[in-house]
Amino acid sequence: MLKKLLFAGTFAALLFSCNSESAPAEEATTETTEAEAPAEPQTFGEAITADGAISYQDLSSKMETEAADSVAVKFTGTVQEVCQAKGCWMTIASDDPDAEPIMVRFKDYGFFMPKDIAGRKVIMDGYAFVEETPVDELRHYAEDAGKSQEEIEAITEPKKETKFLASGVLLLEE
Numbered sequence: 001m002l003k004k005l006l007f008a009g010t011f012a013a014l015l016f017s018c019n020s021e022s023a024p025a026e027e028a029t030t031e032t033t034e035a036e037a038p039a040e041p042q043t044f045g046e047a048i049t050a051d052g053a054i055s056y057q058d059l060s061s062k063m064e065t066e067a068a069d070s071v072a073v074k075f076t077g078t079v080q081e082v083c084q085a086k087g088c089w090m091t092i093a094s095d096d097p098d099a100e101p102i103m104v105r106f107k108d109y110g111f112f113m114p115k116d117i118a119g120r121k122v123i124m125d126g127y128a129f130v131e132e133t134p135v136d137e138l139r140h141y142a143e144d145a146g147k148s149q150e151e152i153e154a155i156t157e158p159k160k161e162t163k164f165l166a167s168g169v170l171l172l173e174e
Helices: 002-036 056-066 135-144 149-153
Strands: 042-045 070-082 089-093 102-106 121-133 159-171
Touching: 056 070, 056 121, 056 159, 089 121, 102 121, 135 149
Parallel strands: 102 159
Antiparallel strands: 042 159, 070 089, 070 121, 089 102, 121 159
């Protein structure tokens, strides 16, 4: 019994001393690191790098050139809007105001994006493809985006559009 009590007391003292000594050291390290280190991009989904990423315009050209059902590609773009319900999809805008935005969803519904990233640059890795989106799905996306009831009801035709299934996304710093 005495051995158990002595062991428990020693363990508690060791635990207490480790916690009290390491906390100030961690705080000092964190402060120094935050001041010195440049901000890193945030990763969502599979870890990816920026290497080999092409522009929105180059993606459009690649889709036309390859004329395949889908194209494996890594591309960069600017977030136009994000699902305001969960962050489960986003649209990527082109620098060309006449170009349609690309609808991006996430592989296996496995990750979500922050809802407040409109206007931010991202790099995505995955598959681009062209698909016709039915009216009910378009209305669902409009509802998720917070569109008015009038705007939702104005959607009456399916839409053939470029979509992207992302396995990983890098959210670049502002």
